[in-house]
Amino acid sequence: MAAPPRCHVDRPLQGGDVLELPSGAARHVQVLRLQPGDRLRLFDGRGHPGQPGGLDWSAEILQMGRSSVQVRIDSAEPVNRELPRPVSLALGMPANERMDWLVEKAGELGATVIEPLVCARSVLRMQGERAEKRLAHWQGIAVAASEQCGRARVCELQAVRSFRDWLRSPAETDPAAARYMLSFRPEALGLPAALAALAPGQGLRLLSGPEGGLSPEEEAEALAAGWRPLSLGPRVLRAETAPLMVLAAVAAQG
Known part of the structure; x- marks a missing residue:
């Protein structure tokens, strides 16, 4: 099974949040022809306290509009793919x-x-x-x-x-x-x-x-x-x- 698509969202993310994807991420989802119920992985790119890398958030698509995509954020998974030094x-x-x-x-x-x-x-x-x-x-x-x-x-x-x-x-x-x-x-x-x-x-x-x-x-x-x-x-x-x-x-x- 292919991994879910991965998109950047330039805002702090939290489990349980329902949000509209930014325009770039929404276009990406629409180009892939995803549908309500499909899964995504989201990240905010900011890093998190106690995490050497950051977090990837699992999310479910709730609604697809002509130019908008609404998702619900579920759980987070630590991700560390950074260099051993900045x-x-x-x-x-x-x-x-x-x-x-x-x-x-x-x-x-x-x-x-x-x-x-x-x-x-x-x-x-x-x-x-x-x-x-x-x-x-x-x-x-x-x-x-x-x-x-x-x-x-x-x-x-x-x-x-x-x-x-x-x-x-x-x-x-x-x-x-x-x-x-x-x-x-x-x-x-x-x-x-x-x-x-x-x-x-x-x-x-x-x-x-x-x-x-x-x-x-x-x-x-x-x-x-x-x-x-x-x-x-x-x-x-x-x-x-x-x-x-x-x-x-x-x-x-x-």
């Missing part, structure tokens, strides 16, 4: 669909936070309303990634910022996390050694440049701010590939 990515945004792809794959691989940056060598540059629309688009991609891969949490997309604004006032979501910057500097620490030096459960913050990498001035500023250079080896990886290599290595630790 990983946040500060990314010089790659251009066009490459950023979409990076957000999707980073969400599947377990990234906790993505901080999109406009760097000196960035091809993709945006601000204001355009940046807000792209941010909402990327957050939707992150939601779909968690629905697909079974995570009970959703990777958080933070506001688009310039590199220097971000460096001067970083959003310290995890002050105890180790901070590493991808670099070809000769003194850069290798990835295996960097991961081995982390304490159990210690978070990791990764700074990665856009196409062409960070400029020498940006690297110098990051070093002065306490970011340590990190090497992924002699190969030059694409801007959308390098951060995923780090996430995959962290996943292998678990």
Whole structure:
């Protein structure tokens, strides 16, 4: 028997609640041609106290309208498909669909936070309303990634910022996390050694440049701010590939 479809609902969930699914989840249910009495699994992506991952909620479809779906929430099941340590990515945004792809794959691989940056060598540059629309688009991609891969949490997309604004006032979501910057500097620490030096459960913050990498001035500023250079080896990886290599290595630790 196939597993019930899984949908994200951006509100706290509780057993016994009867609610209307948000428009995206409702469309998904209708495309699948589900009917009253069919089952779903819902998650809010927020995590829960005492749960290292989060909760999946079993739900029954009560009513199907032309554009609405009403469900009743039943029981919860703990789900933990998170990395052995939280990983946040500060990314010089790659251009066009490459950023979409990076957000999707980073969400599947377990990234906790993505901080999109406009760097000196960035091809993709945006601000204001355009940046807000792209941010909402990327957050939707992150939601779909968690629905697909079974995570009970959703990777958080933070506001688009310039590199220097971000460096001067970083959003310290995890002050105890180790901070590493991808670099070809000769003194850069290798990835295996960097991961081995982390304490159990210690978070990791990764700074990665856009196409062409960070400029020498940006690297110098990051070093002065306490970011340590990190090497992924002699190969030059694409801007959308390098951060995923780090996430995959962290996943292998678990």
